[in-house]
Amino acid sequence: MQECTPTESNPVLIIGGGIVGLALAQALKLQNVPFIVFERALCPPHDTTGGWGITIHWALPALQTCLPEALFAAIDSVQVDPALGRTRADTGRFLFLDISTAGRRLLAEGLDVDRVRYGMKFVGFAEDGEGGVEAEFADGSKVRGCMLIGADGSTSRVRRLLVGEEAGRVQPVGANFLGVTVRMTEAELAPLRAIDPLLFQGSHPDTGKYMWFSILSTPEANGSGCCSAEYYEAQINISWLGTNVVPASEKERLALIKEAARAGTGFHQTFRDAIEGISEDTMVVEVKIADWPTVRWVPCGGRVTLTGDAAHAMTMYRGEAANHGITDVAHLAEQLRLWQEGKKTRAEAVGEYEDEMIPRAYQAVLLSRQACLDAHDVRNLQPDSPLVSKRATLRTPGVRISG
Structure with missing residues (x-):
């Protein structure tokens, strides 16, 4: 299968400008891998009020590998209570971040304006005949790239196109x-x-x-x-x-x-x-409580893959969704670096990423589903319930991508 490599005229296309999409952009920027992020929202988040929070715990080392040192150091500023971050009253076990606005604003810092495009509602993709992919948007515009990554959330359009409309729908819990x-x-x-x-x-x-x-x-x-x-x-x-x-x-x-x-x-x-x-x-x-246990899709030579909630929509009862998304980013960015350097083909790089992510994410989705059920039946709660059991630990919690 014909392949292309990331260039300024043929960048990595990231669909979705949330926490995971922007973290991936920062990680690729560290490696000088050209990219463009497409976000359907009309403008960057600007409201100073909160809406939702996320917990980052076992994926903190992975997050650190994805961000420039100064940006990672500023993470404390987007905790819901920055004073606790400064005093480390949380003992460093986790961060509780403002996901709705401040977190995304921070992760967009340092990214050129033309690298994050707002008001771009993704509608479809097709092979471009030259080893790459062409993304299409609701305004009729099309953008070519060397590959496309769906980071477009739990109801991911990229996922539904990749595995089929019915198979790609989230399942009510x-x-x-x-x-x-x-x-x-x-x-x-x-x-x-x-x-x-x-x-x-x-x-x-x-x-x-x-x-x-x-x-x-x-x-x-x-x-x-x-x-x-x-x-x-x-x-x-x-x-x-x-x-x-x-x-x-x-x-x-x-x-x-x-x-x-x-x-x-x-x-x-x-x-x-x-x-x-x-x-x-x-x-x-x-909030519609639903999930999507990760399944393998038909290989396409690494042209298209998924990350974050698009790859593994899960309930919030274990607080692990963002942690898995950030871990995805660390592993995927490392593999794309190896591809760009000619040490792997695109198919090999994306295949290795998916081989690690899919079984990890599948198990995580099912554990989070059971945690949801157990949370509403505490009389029958067992010590090994996913609701209270130890969260994920990785042999290598973060992949060093800055070397």
Whole structure:
């Protein structure tokens, strides 16, 4: 099969400008591998408020290999509570990062404007007849590259084109999930932070209702610290097993959250008070709990591959999705370096990446699925449940790509 190599006129095409796509861009930049990132959002994230957080724990060494030293050193600044990062109050075991805005802004630093293109909704790809691939976008434009990497999230268009529409769809796990972001004063937050300064979770043994609480931003992080009306942001999530339809209205969704907090003997009073205090006009987000256990796709000579949630959509109950995505990036970037240097063919490089990633990710998806089920049935929780068992460890947690 004819191959091409990465050049400025034939770059690596990365579909998706989220955490994984931008981390891959940074890793390729370190290796002088030409690339372009295509993101469907119209502009870079700019809102200073939080929306979702991610935990980075066992993949921290891998993340370090993907970023310039100065950029990795700045990671603490996009923790949901930068002060904890500076004092290392978390003992260095994990980082809890703002994924919605600040994290992506940081990972985009140092990337040339023409390397990250916004407002580009990917619709399809085709072989270009010269060993490469041509990506097509909703505005009718087409871009040629030496290969295409899908980093476009859990509902990945690249994945569905690669393995087929039906086979590429995420699979519902059988759980409902509602979440809110709330603003709180320091006094309102104090009883919750006394439980844990960053996050805690639990499940009611009688009702099976699962809860998650986490800090999303502090006055320092959200910019309100310089004014009299400073505030914190927190995330409150509730989930339960079932396939019932979640109502569309905010009022009805919020009623479900408050009902869950009161059901049976109710949640602990501290958490129940926080839920009862949620304003009636708060936006309530429904998250579809679904996953996609990684399967092998028909080899295409390394022209197209997947990474991050596109390669292994999983539930959030083990907090491992971003860690696997970052590990993907470290391994893939190393293999692409070897390809560019002529030490491997593209097919060999991508094949080695997929041979490591696919079995690792497949197991991770199934463990996260079981963790979701176990989280709502704590009376039958076993010591070896994926919900509480040790998270992934790698013989080589990061692949050194800066040499």
